[in-house]
Amino acid sequence: MKVEFLGAAGEVTGSCCLVEINGMRLLLDCGLIQGSRADEARNAQDFAFDPTRLDAVVLSHAHIDHSGRLPLLVRRGYRGPIYTHRATRGLCRVLLPDSASLSRRDAELESRRRARKGLPPVEPLYGADDVADTLRQFRSLDFDAWQDLLPGVRLRLHEAGHILGAASIELELTHDGLRRTLIYSGDLGSYDMPIVRDPAAITKADALIMESTYGDRDHRSHEATLAELKDILTSADHDAGNIIIPAFAVGRTQDLLYLFGKHWDDWGMERWKVYLDSPMAIQASQLYISHSELHDEETRELSTAKSFMPPLPNLTLCKSPEESMRLNHVRSGAIIIAGSGMCSGGRVLHHLKHNVWRPECHIVIVGFQARGTLGRRLVERQPWVRIHGEAMRVEAQVHTVGGMSAHAGQRELLRWYGSFEPAPPTWLIHGEPAARAALAQRLVDDFGTAVTEPAHGDGIDLVTLEGLHGHPTAAASAS
Ligand SMILES: [Zn+2]
Ligand SMILES: [Zn+2]
Structure with missing residues (x-):
């Protein structure tokens, strides 16, 4: 029973976590890395796991930094279900085809650049066909309703207040009589934002994976x-x-x-x-x-x-x-x-x-x-x-x-965290190093939280609730 951080560890984009339980593998988000050309080149690298051997995928929300590599996952052989909120499914019907055409355009530009150096052309990450296949694998869920996912794995989505349909993911994992609740915050919204409701208060977690985008500052009121x-x-x-x-x-x-x-x-x-x-x-x-x-x-x-x-x-x-x-x-x-x-x-x-x-x-x-x-x-x-x-x-x-901003500021992240009783051990992701270090310090000061700032390839042992260290060689290229 463990988690491995495969994206957005020490950066904001490219969200991706692998959960392993009872010999099954479950992916939380599969986002695109966005930023400089060198950063974005990492999108085409092999996944750290075999996509054909995944059992399920759960998507927190439609933003491309969470959903944008799903069509690549499908192109490379994933045929299983992609669970998400029904509004997220609708938004992905809009966003993923666009991502495919951006990827085609980027590949054309890069190929022209390479041609001038006598290098062979590059392929787009994925095409419209891959997007169509991906959308067929979506399974719609509503907030607050339990869903049996796999033997020993139940799933429930909570309102994250970030964009339409955005969810925090609750996984209830049972292995050999041991039951663990893992919460993955997804992207958390501000309180009192227009249109969408406030992030839901969640009270129980044995381990928490939390975003820290604006962990070092408060937004204006x-x-x-x-x-x-x-x-x-x-x-x-x-x-x-x-x-x-x-x-x-x-x-x-x-x-x-x-x-x-x-x-x-x-x-x-x-x-x-x-x-x-x-x-x-x-x-x-x-x-x-x-x-x-x-x-x-x-x-x-x-x-x-x-x-x-x-x-x-x-x-x-x-x-x-x-x-x-x-x-x-x-x-x-x-x-x-x-x-x-x-x-x-x-x-x-x-x-x-x-x-x-x-x-x-x-x-x-x-x-x-x-x-x-x-x-x-x-x-x-x-x-x-x-x-x-x-x-x-x-x-x-x-x-x-x-x-x-669609993201909670520091005070709001702490307010959301404050609903948990007792304060769960927490792994901070989805933030640049300074932002998450600042949030880590506040969690230690205010709640006495055991906080980890995982690197790419690190993980969580869900039995002992301790951190796991990945191999430095597996780390994402420094950026
Ligand atoms: Zn987002
Ligand atoms: Zn995000």
Whole structure:
């Protein structure tokens, strides 16, 4: 009975944990590594296990850093079930095909680069066929209901309050009369976020695997964040430029549209035209609307329109590339929400290209930006950036609105942890080293927790509840 950490150990992306019990193998998440080209090259490496010998997969939520290598798993021979919340299944129908086309585009670019050096071309990680096969292996679950997974393994999903359908995973494992409860937090949301409910309080765990993305800092309060957004809108209106908001298709996009509608009068939203320039975000928004059973109370009260909740009359949905390109000529008065969320590709690059060098424009960063991405360079206020190979001076004002994050800040992570009684031994993942070290220290100080910061290949012995050390040679390449 053990766990092995095979991703997001000392970094944020590439979540993947292997659980072994009674001779069976179960995978928790199978995410894509995102960041610099060297980081992303690790996605194509062999899995540390044989995909044909896995018995089940459980997926915490739809974000690509958790789901993005599932089609690769299937391509390499996994034929078993992929259990997840039914809303996550819906969101994966939107996100995974896009991931396949990004992977195709990346492979084409890399192959051209290699051709110039006389090297053979590279294959995409996976294609649309692999995605279709993967989606057929999904099994839908609801929150709070027990599911028998394998002999001696039961599963229950808890609301994680992060994005629609996002779950913390509870595994009840029984071996030789010994019963262990393993909790895998998945990504935890902020309390009082728009639309989705708060993370559920879980009370019992023998071992806890917990995220630590923002383990070293608190986000601004909800009120301060709303005031900040209102101020940005006011000064951007005064500057008479555009506002560009790079956003993931799922989560922040729907939160923004929700807030724009809710604060229509107070924020003077009639001065703006809002463009949702992402076919994926449009589809994801429709899923958010249709899953009203997952909405929090405030959202239910404000939901009047069939389209957006609350209604946003100045919203334009840009589906076609032509509609997107038309925005290149808009000089002022536009709020453009487009992906990718870390500016590593997608339509947002075109909008940044047309606006980043203009001092009257504003760029609003609302999500986490991984090392090595263009979004991270913007957050770090680097004076020059390179877009589509062209160097550009950053003259636009860049705002980082941390309070919009879909991730709990330090105080909220501690609040979530505080529901456990007694404090379980904890393994921290899904955080850069400084963030998780800070959270580890707080868990020790506040709760006396036995905390481990595992490296790639380390694990948990679920019988003794002690850490296992992997082989240093199996570690991910230093990044
Ligand atoms: Zn996530
Ligand atoms: Zn994540």
